[in-house]
Amino acid sequence: MSKMHLKLKVNGEEKELLAEPRELLIHVLRERLDITGPHIGCETSHCGACTLEMNGKSVKSCTVFAAQANGAEITTIEGLAEPGTMNVLQNAFREHHGLQCGFCTPGMITRAHRLLQEIPNPTEEEVRHGMAGNLCRCTGYQNIVKSILAAASEMNAAKEAAE
Amino acid sequence: MELNDEITIPAPMEKVYASLNDPEILQECIPGCEELIKHSDTELEAKVVLKVGPVKARFNGNVTLDTEGAPNRFSLVGAGNGGVAGFAKGGADVELVDQGDSTLLKYTAKAEVGGKIAQLGSRLMTSTAKKLSAMFFAKFAEIVGETETT
Amino acid sequence: MNDLTPTSEERSAKLKGLGHSRKRVEDARFTQGKGNYVDDIKLPGMLFGDFVRSPYAHARVKSINVEAALALPGVIAVLTAKDLEPLNLHWMPTLAGDKQMVLADGKVLFQGQEVAFVIAEDRYINADAIDLVEVEYEELPVITDPFKAMEPDAVVLREDLAGQTTGAHGERRHHNHIFLWESGDKEATEDVINSADVVAEEMVYYHRTHPCPLETCGSVASMDKVNGKLTVWGTFQAPHVVRTVASLLSGIEEHNIRIVSPDIGGGFGNKVGVYPGYVCSIVASIVTGKPVKWVEDRMDNLMATAFARDYWMKGKISATKDGKITGLQCHVTADHGAFDACADPTKFPAGFMNICTGSYDIPVAYLGVDGVYTNKAPGGVAYRCSFRVTEAAYFIERMIEVLAIELGMDAAELRAKNFIRKDQFPYQSALGWEYDSGDYHTAWTKALNAVGYKDLRKEQSERVAAFNRGETRSLLGIGLCHFTEIVGAGPVKNCDILGMGMFDSCEIRIHPTGSAIARLGTISQGQGHATTFAQILASEIGLPADSITIEEGDTDTAPYGLGTYGSRSTPVAGAAAAMAGRKIRAKAQMIAAYLLEVHDNDVEWDIDRFAVKGAPEKFKTMAEIAYASYNQAVPGVEPGLEAVSYYDPPNMTYPFGAYVCVMEIDVDTGVHEIRQFYALDDCGTRINPMIIEGQVHGGLTEALAIAMGQEIAYDEIGNVKTGTLMDFFIPTAWETPHYTTDFTETPSPHHPIGAKGVGESPNVGGVPAFSNAVHDAFRAFGLRHAHMPHDQWRIWKIANDLGMHG
Amino acid sequence: MIPAMFEYHRPADVKSAVSLLQEHGDEARVLAGGHSLIPMMKLRMAAVEHLVDIQDIEELRESKVSGDTVHIGAMVTQHELINNASLAKAAPLIREASLQIADPQVRYVGTIGGNVANGDPANDMPGLMQCLDATYALSGPSGERTVKAREFYESAFMTACEDDEILTSIAFPATTAGFAYEKQKRKIGDYATAAAAVLITMGGKTCTAASIAMTNLSDTPVWSEAAGAALVGTNCGDADIAAAVAAALNDTDPTEDSRGPVEFKRHVAGVIVRRAIERALSRA
Structure with a gap:
């Protein structure tokens, strides 16, 4: 079967490669582009470990064919902050112990990032509902929710200060 | 999983019974049957493509007929291997009731599936099996009825 | 002249030692997506291997045709049992003294069993090739019920054991029997129960479930034929044991094997055992001379890797009329699946199930456990608990509730009446354990007061009345649990894994400028070892935790240890760290005394320094001592500042809650809704309260899952019905309640820093608390016991069976 | 979980998409959001030789409210259904239901067209569409035709949509009726154990119109004409609701699965239908 010419913009960089249409976006990123932040947890779009942002949407990249993603703009955990630095959310997860084994964390933070774009000042219920596509086996979510709420307050405070 | 149903076939009993033993008719009636080879009076080999929505699995299997109760009773057991999809096995007991020009066909079918198809498709198995057996007998009634009238 | 500012408080705070909620050092890389998990490993020329698995739960393998698969471009090889047999690797020993097929040898015994191993250039070709391997099976009768397995005419599952009447743990009394393990005094217990005022009897089933870490199992094996060295990266909770097993199996000398556990995406017991995938990736690398990666998918993980629980526990508990417990009897039928691959210390084929007397002072008890083969996946690991402790805790906490019903007593009061008293510690249990320390009454009172227990009971009886009047269809359940864990396995005298004593180890190297690296025999899977072990050391050696690197998981560099599971890291490796720290301090004392020009005995330890007794302004900080150890010739003292400790714990520790x-x-x-969950844990000395709280939240959520829906369910022909995360229940943030945590602190008297371990307590105690809440809601309507998991239809069925649907 | 190979097509308009389907017959399949199809392909349960990805067909993304009719393009996602204010106003029932479908990530890509065309009795949208008396527009080689949602579903995965047709849009009358979508599930991301969509219009104290449909309680979605009829003309008192629930249950035929046995599902269905009716009434 013929390979197709694939063009993606990943974390701000244009990438071009040949891929079989059936390759999954998560594999393209992890194995071809060495972007290993998003992980593979369930493979049936239940766990959210592979969550990234594609064209402004939170997407489970284990359930997207490379061909479908052709032309898309993609942001992964690696693209949320300058390498070696942590953004407000990443810091909040550390500050409030919002992670343990770290396997779900990239998907979790990437999803939370989008959630806060859409609901900048969420209630706890909105956070729990908005994060319900991401499973965590370690934390019991309580500190994840706390981290996201704390990040939201901090981001809002910074916004107010800037205004 | 067990299914029970009955259907009236517009053909006399002997005709119906003979048709149940006719590989050509069976092949035409079994949904997705690509090949049905008769190895003996009671041994058949079948290739069937099961297609339900996006699911498509090719089963290769053997069917054994039990004709001891002829012409009122007929039963069969079969098992098929669907490769990565898993396997299926089952059987049907058919009872024919002579109603003159037509025949009442009652059947009890049992089916079991194993492997991925069982793990992933169990919630849809019963309705699919019902649908497929209904399709089989509807087609059977149509063909057997037709051949009788022509 | 040395300045005495900063103050001792300030100096202590700077160390971020014991008791400090230090932020985790691991988090920077994890939050930036820079973790290094096994599937992130990529080596030049790496191949990919994966299994052809059996769709049948029991079948003879009549033929395997690999021709079409081999013909596919990019396929390198296909291994079957026949290929492994000359290497004697077609079977492998299990941790429980049994053996297990690496690849199907003549037959398959559970759905998902490994039949052939396909090696290809990448995952995609591999998957295509797996489809092309043709296996002909002849179906055999399937047994998924351990009681049916023990019927006289049951089909023989393990033909390889035919005629063997003795197994690894004694007599086998049936061809599908594995062992009978007994503890306690059978006759005395029967006598007490037969003559008791009140006896409660119940069959308590703890269903089969699975640890299901978010990261599945996998390995990358790389055989360097030039240097003769085999390196294996993998999801190993016990890397050193894997090295030893790999050496024994392969014949490669142990020094030529390097096992590395990189970051592990959760373990919970799932990554303790040795799986066919590990073995096959190693063989494949040896055969091909190239690195070979194997990473299972989620269905493989749930179908074929280590399950947990599956214990049928038949119990009798007796008491006086006023509720003093007099005896306890338990007989377990343990479904071990097709191979006995339980991860337990050798002498404990049923783990520490004989902690089933729980938190109670029970004068006499007996436990018998029958291990049985069935056509299910092997395993029987401790899923976030010490070996079978969660089964034991669930059993006793259900028996207490049933007894309370029998006695017509309040279950909280019944517990308080029977707790082991503070003054009884160390307490010798009827089943042979010595509980190190505890103060159950204080914890219990604190918990009941915190939730307003009396008011809750009042609200509950009002609710029952309202229900009976037809004013509500909602019930209120108050789930109680007081559990005692037994962790920190364990003393070498009675605990070993495959002959290796269950000690653990720590090696510390202090660098000249006052920072350090410590290596341990354990491996973190999210517990935050890099953070907490440094805190133990900070308190012991007076260097800031931030200046201490913790390294684990590389057998080339780390000292031998038995790994991380059963909440043993803190009780055993944590103790090793403390002891190694003390060795450092002892040497540092000599150096300090020399530098301060006083006798060794004239200096004393003060947080981060040695000071001259009575002259605290004369001191040498640990950093100064470290520097001196490398550049000063101290008479009679070797240069450098290093220490190693292998710690053999004198006893287990007994956390409770x-x-x-x-x-x-x-x-x-x-449908249920959790209105409140209060968790009081006593894990002795608290190293990092933030991490403890996180462990409790996580353990409770796993408990919630298990109690309320999570199971590995089989149908009658052995199909796994819960093979994806659609059906295998893992709660999301939406289904998970808010938890309130609390603590008391009863240090372990025998542990160097008094710590007991906490990672598993919330699972051990959580399951009975959730389950008891369900039961308690229906107590007024006549429910005695109903099996878990309490998913929606099973709760509905309780109500339906009680005639509550009109 | 690796899918088998397929040929990928991304047509820019409906006509090209249809001709691809026509060319490849039952070896071709339309890909919308993909969250039902792709997992099945990864598990190699679905064999698709030609995948026709319709993401570039702009016309399928349009939705509008014109007069009394709501038109929604097949590729409108659940996320958009939730966040589109005019749709939420014209069909609040759809918003309420969409919030209960799958999880946030899946809702970003899951489309209304995929959900209704898939024919999975566990999907939420088909029942909703039957409740709303929606009409599906199908494009095929011989042009466009319409099929009522209430006549579209034949059995599990078998629908009136031919192999060479594409479901392009959905239309239904805007309604100000009292509405409710009640769904019981085991957890976020699960299919319904039982779910019910209800629309009720009251004229004074009398019910003038009622529509009741259910999800995952048979091998197709179930629109219970009798249940609606049981309410029309009544004041929706307790006995009337009971009659409607009984009528609705009479139209169900649930099967046992890991969510529970048939008896349980029937019981829950009764509870869910009743709750949906009561909530819709409270909004009527």
Whole structure:
């Protein structure tokens, strides 16, 4: 079967490669582009470990064919902050112990990032509902929710200060 | 999983019974049957493509007929291997009731599936099996009825 | 002249030692997506291997045709049992003294069993090739019920054991029997129960479930034929044991094997055992001379890797009329699946199930456990608990509730009446354990007061009345649990894994400028070892935790240890760290005394320094001592500042806790809602309260999952019905309640820093608390016991069976 | 979980998409959001030789409210259904239901067209569409035709949509009726154990119109004409609701699965239908 010419913009960089249409976006990123932040947890779009942002949407990249993603703009955990630095959310997860084994964390933070774009000042219920596509086996979510709420307050405070 | 149903076939009993033993008719009636080879009076080999929505699995299997109760009773057991999809096995007991020009066909079918198809498709198995057996007998009634009238 | 500012408080704070909620050092890389998990490993020329698995739960393998697969471009090889046999690797020993097929040898015994191993250039070709391997099976009768397995005419599952009447743990009394393991005094217990005022009897089933870490199992094996060195990266909770096993199996000398556990995406017991995938990736690398990666998918993980629980526990508990417990009897039928691959210390084929007397002073008890083969996946690991402790805790906490019903007593009062008293510690249990320390009454009272127990009971009886009047369809359940854990396996005299004593180890190297690296025999899977072990050391050696690197998981560099599971890291490796730290301090004392020009005995330890007794302004900080150790010739003292400790714990530790779950239940739909969950944990000395709290939240959520729906369910022909995360229940943030945590602190008297371990307590105590809440809601309507998991339809069925649906 | 190979097509308009389907017959399949199809392909349960990805067909993304009719393009996602204010106003029932479908990530890509065309009795949208008396527009080689949602579903995965047709849009009358979508599930991301969509219009104290449909309680979605009829003309008192629930249950035929046995599902269905009716009434 013929390979197709694939063009993606990943974390701000244009990438071009040949891929079989059936390759999954998560594999393209992890194995071809060495972007290993998003992980593979369930493979049936239940766990959210592979969550990234594609064209402004939170997407489970284990359930997207490379061909479908052709032309898309993609942001992964690696693209949320300058390498070696942590953004407000990443810091909040550390500050409030919002992670343990770290396997779900990239998907979790990437999803939370989008959630806060859409609901900048969420209630706890909105956070729990908005994060319900991401499973965590370690934390019991309580500190994840706390981290996201704390990040939201901090981001809002910074916004107010800037205004 | 067990299914029970009955259907009236517009053909006399002997005709119906003979048709149940006719590989050509069976092949035409079994949904997705690509090949049905008769190895003996009671041994058949079948290739069937099961297609339900996006699911498509090719089963290769053997069917054994039990004709001891002829012409009122007929039963069969079969098992098929669907490769990565898993396997299926089952059987049907058919009872024919002579109603003159037509025949009442009652059947009890049992089916079991194993492997991925069982793990992933169990919630849809019963309705699919019902649908497929209904399709089989509807087609059977149509063909057997037709051949009788022509 | 040395300045005495900063103050001792300031100096202590700077160390971020014991008791400090230090932020985790691991988090920077994890939050930036820079973790290094096994599937992130990529080596030049790496191949990919994966299995052809059996769709049948029991079948003879008549033929395997690999021709079409081999013909596919990019396929390198296909291994079957025949290929492994000359290497004697077609079977492998299990941790429980049994053996297990690496690849199907003549037959398959559970669905998902490994039949052939396909090696290809990448995953995609591999998957295509797996489809092309043709296996002909002849179906055999399937047994998924351990009681049916023990029937006289049951089909023989393990033909390889035919005629063997003795197994690794004694007599086998049936061809599908593995062992009978007994503890306690059978006759005395029967006598007490037969003559008791009150006896409660119940069959308590703890269903089969699975640890299901978010990262599945996998390995990358790389055989360097030039240097003769085999390196294996993998999801190993016990890397050193894997090295030893790999050496024994392969014949490669142990020094030529390097096992590395990189970051592990959760373990919970799933990554303790040795799986066919590990073995096959190693063989494949040896055969091909190239690195070979194997990473299972989620269905493989749930179908074929280590399950947990599956214990049928038949119990009798006796008491006086006023509720003093007099005896306890338990007989377990343990479904071990097709191979006995339980991860337990050798002498404990049923783990520490004989902690089933729980938190109670029970004068006499007996436990018997029958291990049985069935056509299910092998395993029987401790899923976030010490070996079978969660089964034991669930059993006793259900028996207490049933006894309370029998006695017509309040279950909280019954517990308090029977707790082991503070003054009884160290306490010798009827089943042979010595509980190190505890103060159960204080914890219990604190918990009941915190939730307003009396008011809750009042609200509950009002609710029952309202229900009976037809004013509500919602019930209130108050789930109580007081559990005692037994962790920190364990003393070498009675605990070993495959002959290796269950000690653990720590090696510390202090660098000249006052920072350090410590290596341990354990491996973190999210517990935050890099953070907490440094805190133990900070308190012991007076260097800031931030200046201490913790390294684990590389057998080339780390000292031998038995790994991380069963909450043993803190009790055993944590103790090793403390002891190694003390060795450092002892040497540092000599150096300090020399530098301060006083006798060794004239200096004393003060947080981060040695100071001259009576002259605290004369001191040498640990950093100064470290520097001196490398550049000063101290008479009689070797240069450098290093220490190693292998710690053999004198006893296990016994963490405990008091949990209360308040649950609302809709009797019409079976839907539950957790209104409140209070968890008091006593894990002795608290190293990092933030991490403890996180462990409790996580353990409770796993407990919630298990109690309320998570199971590995089989149908009658052995199909796994819960093979994806659609059906295998893992709660999301939406289904998970808010938890309130609390603590008391009863240090372990025998542990160097008094710490007991906490990672598993919330699972051990959580399951009975959730389950008891469900039961308690229906107590007034006549429910005695109903099996878990309490998913919606099963709760509905309780109500339906009680005639509550009109 | 690796899918088998397929040929990928991304047509820019409906006509090209249809001709691809026509060319490849039952070896071709339309890909919308993909969250039902792709997992099945990864598990190699679905064999698709030609995948026709319709993401570039702009016309399928349009939705509008014109007069009394709501038109929604097949590729409108659940996320958009939730966040589109005019749709939420014209069909609040759809918003309420969409919030209960799958999880946030899946809702970003899951489309209304995929959900209704898939024919999975566990999907939420088909029942909703039957409740709303929606009409599906199908494009095929011989042009466009319409099929009522209430006549579209034949059995599990078998629908009136031919192999060479594409479901392009959905239309239904805007309604100000009292509405409710009640769904019981085991957890976020699960299919319904039982779910019910209800629309009720009251004229004074009398019910003038009622529509009741259910999800995952048979091998197709179930629109219970009798249940609606049981309410029309009544004041929706307790006995009337009971009659409607009984009528609705009479139209169900649930099967046992890991969510529970048939008896349980029937019971829950009764509870869910009743709750949906009561909530819709409270909004009527």
